[in-house]
Amino acid sequence: MTETGLQKNILDATAPHRELFRDNGFHCYDTQGQGEANKVTRDAVIFDHGQKVGIPIFLYRPKTKKGDPRFWLSRLRRFVDPGDVLAVFFHDGVPHFANLTKDDEVNLEAPETDWDRLLESLRLNYEAVGIELLGKLRDLAASGPIPADGTGDTSIGRTIETALGIQINSSQSPDYKGIELKSKRSRSKTRNGLFAKVPDWRISDVGDFREMLERFGYPSPDGLRLYCTVSSKSPNSQGLLLRVDEDAEVLHELARSSAGDKAVCAWRLSTLHVKLQEKHRETFWIRADELKVGAQPCFQLTEVTHTKRPSNIQFDRLLSEGSVTVDHMIKMLPTRVHERGPQFKVARGELHELFLGAPKIYDLT
Template identity: 40%
Template sequence: MTHMRSFSKLEERNIAYLVNHNISFTLVQVTGTGLKKSILDATAPMRSYFFEQGIHNYSEQLQGPNHKQILPTRIFDERNEYQTKTSLYRPITKKGDPRLWIYQLGEHTHADDIHAICAYKMEFRVINITRVNIEKSYTASEPSPLKEFIAELYHTSSTTSEELLAFFKCHKGEWFEAEITADTGIGRTIETMLGIAQNSNKTPDYKGIELKSYREKRSSTKNVLFTQTPDWSLSTLKSGREIVAKYGYLDKVKGKKTYQNTVQCNLPNSQGLGLTLDQVKELLELQHFGTPIEDVAVWTLRKLHQRLSEKHRETFWIAVDNKYQDGKEYFRYRSIEHTRNPILPQFDLLLEAAIITVDLLLCRPSGHGDTYSFKIKKNGMPLLFPESLTYDLLS
C-alpha cells in the first residue's frame, strides 16, 4: 500500500484553510504512473468519505465498465473553473480494486501533486492544493468560482450551527422530562426534540453536527469521543469474549465473568492490561504486561483518526442540570461547548500522555453489547479542539 507523501507548507496552509472554513474533503495524490495511465486508486479514507457523503458506495459496485458511475466535476484554479466529469469504477481485472479518474485532470496537475476532492450536491469540486493558494483566491477583491464555492459552503455550515444554537437558546431555563430514566435518556430526548430518528449510525447527529450531552452534577472528568471495536483481523484474540475468558474476573451477582475497566498508555491497570502506541506500524496495541508481554488486540491509527474526524468535525457538548421527581428524571440546559476540527496528530500524543484512555466494557451483567469507549480528560479538550466557543444557557 502506498502512502501519501509529506505535505508542503502551501499544502498545509490550504488544508488548514479548508478545515477552518468547515469544508469536508478527501485527498488524492496523483502519481506519475496514475497520471500516465489515467488511473487513481480510491483509498480507504476516500471510499469512506464518498459513502458518508451519500455520493458513492464502492462496496456495492459491481466490476466492469457497464457498472461505472459518472459524476459531474468542476476543477478550480485561483481564477477559473473547468467543467468535466469523474468516473468511479472497479475493473474486471484482479480483485476489482476501487478506482477513479477525473477527466482532463492532466491539464491541471503534475506528477505527485495532491488534490482536495469535495463532494457537493452529487458533484465533485477538485482543487490542486499543491499549486493553488486557496486563501489568496478567497481574500482577493475580484470574484472567482473557488471563492464563491467556499463562501457558499462556509455560510451553509455557519447557518446550521446558528440554527442549532438558536434552538437551545429558545428553551433556555426550561425543564424537560426525559423519555426514559436511563443513562441515555437525556440524549434520546434531545434527539427527539430535534426530530432525529433513533438509529445506530456512527455519523454525526444533526446535519453534520455531533451532539454529546452529559449531566453536570455527576459528570466525570472525561468526555466520550467515540466507540470503536478493535481490528480483530489483526488482533491476537478475536473477540471481547476471548479477552474476558483470559483476563476477566467473576461478577459475584451474576456468577459470570466480565471485564469493565480502563486501559491507558504507560500504566497497566489492575488486571495488567494497558496500551502501547506503535507509530512505525501505525497501531494502538492492547497488551498484557506480564512476563512475557502478551499481545491482546489492536486498532489501526488510521481507523481511529477516521472515526475522530467523522464524528467530531463539529460538535455541541451539552451540559445539563438534572433532578428526579416521582421516579422521573427532568433536565434543563446549562451550557454548550462548541468545538470544530480536531487536530489528528494530537490524538496520538494525547493517547501516549494517557489524556485519552479506553474503557473496556465487555460481557456486562446488564446484557449490553461489548463497548470500547475512547474518552478524553476534560483538561485535554483544548489540546485536541483548539477552536471552541462556550455558550452559557442559564444567565
C-alpha cells in the same frame, strides 16, 4: 499530473476516482462497456486562476488493457503542467477540478473570484447547521425544565435528543445533520465519551471478548464480568495497560505480570483516526442541571461547548499520556458474552486539547 498522461490525453480512474464518481451518482464504470461507442461525455468545471471554466469530461474504458477505467478533461493542457497536483470534488452534482500547485499564483489583492465565492458558500452552509442547532438549544433552555425521558445515566441524552425531534436509534452516525451530540449532567466530573471500537482481532493475541473475559474477568453476583478502565499511565487492578507503538502505528493493550508485559489486543491507529473524524468532525457537548418539578425528574440546559476538527496527532499524544483511556464493560450472559464497548474516553480537562482551534462555549442560562 504526469507528462506522459498529458501527452497521451489519459487519466487513470483509480479506485478513489471511481468511488467518488459513483457515490455522487455521476458515473459508474462497473456497468460501462468498452470502446469508443460506450464513451460517456458529461459536464465538469475547472478553476483557472480562481475563475470557473466549463469543460467536457470524457469517461471511458478502452478495448485494450482489459478496459482499465479512464477519463479525460477537454483542453486540460491549457490549465495544467506536468507535475501539478489536480484536486477533484463535487458541488451541486458536478465534478470541480482545482490545480492546487498554481494556487499561489493567484493575486490575493485581485477582486473576489469564483473560487472565493464557492469557498464562502461552503463555509456558510457548514456553519448554518451549527447556528440552527444552537438556536434550538437556546429555545429549549428558555422554555424551562424538560421532563426526563426514562431513568439512569443515558436518560439525559434521550431527553435532549427527543426534545430536538431526533429519533433515537442505534446508528453510529452523528446525531443532528452531521453534528454529534454529547450530553452530561452539570455536576458530572466523569470523562467525556468519544466512541466505541472493537479491537482488530487479526492483530490481537486474544481471539474475542469471551477469551478476554475468561482470562481477565472477575466473579460478580451476576456472573463473570470485566468492567475496568485501561490507561497508558499504569496497569489497572487486572494488570491491563495501554501502549502506543508510533512506529507500527498500533495501539496495544497489554497485561503486566512478574513475567513482563504480554499482548492482549490491539487497534490500528489509522482505524481509530477514521472513527474519531467520522464521529467528532463537529460536536456539541451539552450540559444540563438535573432537578425535580414536583415529583417529575427534569433537565435544565445550562451550557454548550462547540468543537470542530479533531486532531489525530493530539489523539495519539493523549493516548500516550493517559488522558485518553479505554473502558471495558464485558459480562457473561446465559447464552453469550456482552460488551458495551470498548469505549474510548477523554479526560474532561483535556477535551480542548483534542481539537484544532479553541472550543466555543455558550451559556444557555
